[in-house]
Amino acid sequence: MLRREGRTAWLMASPALILLIIFMIVPTILGFVLGFTNARLVSPTAPQFIGLENFVRAFTRDPVLPKSLINTLYFAGVVVPIHSALALALALLVNTKLRGRNLFRTIYFIPVVTSMVAVAVLWRFMYQQEGLFNSLLSTFTGSAIQGMAWLNEPGTAMPAIMLMSIWQAVGFHMVVWLSGLQTIPGELYEAATVDGANAWQKFRNVTWPGLRPTLIVVVVTETIGALGVFAQVNVMTNGGPLDSTSTIIFQAVRASVKQQDVGYGAALSLLFFLMVLVISLIQSRWTREKN
Amino acid sequence: MTTQTTLPGKAATAARKQPRTQLSEKWLYVPMVLLALFFLFPIVFMLVSSFKTDAQIFSDMRGGISAFLPTGPLSLENYAQVFQKVPVGRFLLNSLVVSTATVVLGLVVNSMLGFALARMRWKGKGFVFAVILATLIVPFDAIAIPLLFEATKLPKLEFHGMMPVITLNWLNTYYVQIIPFIVNAFSVFLFRQYFSSIPAELDEAARVDGASWFTIYRKIAIPLAGPAFATVAILTFLPAWNQYLWPLMAVQSEELRPLNVGMDYFFQLKTSWGQVMAYASIIVTPVVLVFLSFQRAFVSSIASAGVKG
Numbered sequence: 001m002l003r004r005e006g007r008t009a010w011l012m013a014s015p016a017l018i019l020l021i022i023f024m025i026v027p028t029i030l031g032f033v034l035g036f037t038n039a040r041l042v043s044p045t046a047p048q049f050i051g052l053e054n055f056v057r058a059f060t061r062d063p064v065l066p067k068s069l070i071n072t073l074y075f076a077g078v079v080v081p082i083h084s085a086l087a088l089a090l091a092l093l094v095n096t097k098l099r100g101r102n103l104f105r106t107i108y109f110i111p112v113v114t115s116m117v118a119v120a121v122l123w124r125f126m127y128q129q130e131g132l133f134n135s136l137l138s139t140f141t142g143s144a145i146q147g148m149a150w151l152n153e154p155g156t157a158m159p160a161i162m163l164m165s166i167w168q169a170v171g172f173h174m175v176v177w178l179s180g181l182q183t184i185p186g187e188l189y190e191a192a193t194v195d196g197a198n199a200w201q202k203f204r205n206v207t208w209p210g211l212r213p214t215l216i217v218v219v220v221t222e223t224i225g226a227l228g229v230f231a232q233v234n235v236m237t238n239g240g241p242l243d244s245t246s247t248i249i250f251q252a253v254r255a256s257v258k259q260q261d262v263g264y265g266a267a268l269s270l271l272f273f274l275m276v277l278v279i280s281l282i283q284s285r286w287t288r289e290k291n
Numbered sequence: 292m293t294t295q296t297t298l299p300g301k302a303a304t305a306a307r308k309q310p311r312t313q314l315s316e317k318w319l320y321v322p323m324v325l326l327a328l329f330f331l332f333p334i335v336f337m338l339v340s341s342f343k344t345d346a347q348i349f350s351d352m353r354g355g356i357s358a359f360l361p362t363g364p365l366s367l368e369n370y371a372q373v374f375q376k377v378p379v380g381r382f383l384l385n386s387l388v389v390s391t392a393t394v395v396l397g398l399v400v401n402s403m404l405g406f407a408l409a410r411m412r413w414k415g416k417g418f419v420f421a422v423i424l425a426t427l428i429v430p431f432d433a434i435a436i437p438l439l440f441e442a443t444k445l446p447k448l449e450f451h452g453m454m455p456v457i458t459l460n461w462l463n464t465y466y467v468q469i470i471p472f473i474v475n476a477f478s479v480f481l482f483r484q485y486f487s488s489i490p491a492e493l494d495e496a497a498r499v500d501g502a503s504w505f506t507i508y509r510k511i512a513i514p515l516a517g518p519a520f521a522t523v524a525i526l527t528f529l530p531a532w533n534q535y536l537w538p539l540m541a542v543q544s545e546e547l548r549p550l551n552v553g554m555d556y557f558f559q560l561k562t563s564w565g566q567v568m569a570y571a572s573i574i575v576t577p578v579v580l581v582f583l584s585f586q587r588a589f590v591s592s593i594a595s596a597g598v599k600g
Binding site: 005006008009010012013015016017019020022023024025026027028030031034039041042090093094096097098104105106107108109110111112113114115116117118119121122123125126130131132135136138139140167171172175176178179224225228230231234235249252253256257262265266269270272273276277280 | 316317319320322323326327329330331333334336337349352353354355356358399400401403404406407408411412413414415416419422423426428429430432433434435436437438439440441443460470471472473474476479503504505508529532533535536539540550551552554555558564567568570571574575578579581582583586589590593594595596
């Protein structure tokens with residue numbers, strides 16, 4: 001009886017397990033192998049093992065890679081804190097009992113469902129010298145600010161991409177924070193009210209401690225997402241101007257698709273994966289401390 | 292215990308004496324409205340511009356606010372031009388085929404594994420679940436390139452006339468856009484959680500009545516797990532519809548291109564902005580409409596996605 005149950009279970013599990021092995025586990029392992037070879041995307045000759053050559057090349061002979069690494073960390077370092085804080089502020093704002101809060105929730109969430117490619121093209125248009133962004137700036141400042149072509153300057157291209165990325169995804173994490181807020185028992189607030197706590201004290205002593213698990217989820221998923229930034233860069237700036245917006249995944253894709261250099265692309269993906277692993281380790285340590 | 296039960300009561304009376312919404316709270320509408328404008332203005336601008344001529348778009352932009360208003364002659368000309376210049380109908384079909392197939396197959400395959408993990412006793416279950424949890428930390432971006440390499444070596448079935456032929460290389464196929472995305476560790480995890488919350492007595496009773504495990508899965512688990520299916524469907528559909536990196540890498544041929552990659556190429560043709568805005572609206576509007584009609588389901592699915600921890 002139990003043996004039959006086991007057989008049926010394996011039968012039901014097998015479609016998913018086979019796909020998981022082929023499309024998840026094999027490529028993960030393959031990534032570790034390919035990074036140490038000179039594999040080409042489509043090539044009659046078999047890939048050769050070349051040791052650490054790809055990594056040596058990345059850090060000594062590839063002028064764009066160190067820049068891409070720094071840009072990636074810059075992007076994540078700015079976007080993650082602003083994103084998390086703004087998303088929390090939005091969640092607190094729409095968690096009040098005001099009428100119409102559902103409408104505002106819906107509006108803030110709309111950019112999340114839009115395609116990154118479509119809105120990246122749209123924002124690229126808005127960021128032009130003659131674009132909407134500058135015309136609004138000059139309208140609201142009484143022509144005091146004339147603006148510039150934001151994506152064409154090495155200093156402003158990345159911040160422009162960051163603003164767009166925050167606009168697009170902040171609603172997602174607003175909802176995650178909201179679900180965190182809903183787990184805090186209402187009695188705690190009532191007790192705090194009885195004790196005469198003001199709004200700030202309630203936030204400081206009830207809300208914030210109660211949100212700690214959510215904070216970990218938000219920061220970790222956002223960091224991993226931000227380190228993988230690709231579509232906006234590819235559509236809006238193509239890595240430029242002067243490589244000021246090139247990121248690690250952007251470069252990995254360029255190496256393996258445009259130059260067919262899969263070995264090198266896989267090595268760069270490995271670097272990305274290492275960063276993600278470090279963050280996941282920090283997360284598990286951070287979560288354990290609490291329990 | 293007594294103090295705990297009296298406290299909320301007291302607080303409730305105290306709260307009732309106050310006016311429902313304090314005046315100071317009403318000030319919150321100011322940031323709320325400003326933020327709403329911030330989130331909406333690009334999309335309104337896009338939709339409105341898609342009906343204008345380029346000359347009108349640029350002159351309205353100089354006017355600031357008129358950029359968001361349907362001013363000047365409006366027409367569907369931009370949309371007509373998009374359909375004339377690129378096979379957008381075909382791209383739309385490709386996106387629909389790929390995302391629908393990924394969602395439907397994903398629901399079946401992931402829910403079966405989730406069911407086996409949640410309700411059945413089998414050797415290796417703990418190990419399988421540990422592997423699923425471990426793969427949750429592997430982001431797709433990290434394996435895209437090895438997967439691309441692997442896809443060039445995979446066999447596929449082709450028909451030359453009526454003759455079935457096995458060839459290698461999945462690039463430029465529907466296979467490569469659908470099959471790698473069917474199984475999803477997080478969907479399995481969600482299904483497992485949901486199926487675990489269904490009382491075990493239900494399938495014990497069904498077992499006594501001689502029902503097979505497949506019957507229990509079909510007749511008991513699936514009907515009870517509607518919310519889990521909806522959540523997984525939404526969380527699979529959105530990225531499938533909006534995906535870009537993978538088809539950009541794995542699909543070069545025009546007739547298999549999804550909407551997003553098609554837009555990227557269309558944009559590079561240096562076409563007029565009105566047409567680009569029309570194309571962008573074609574991608575964005577259907578999902579926004581779906582979102583507006585199933586808003587509640589969307590929000591709860593994202594909420595449960597965030598709790599994964």
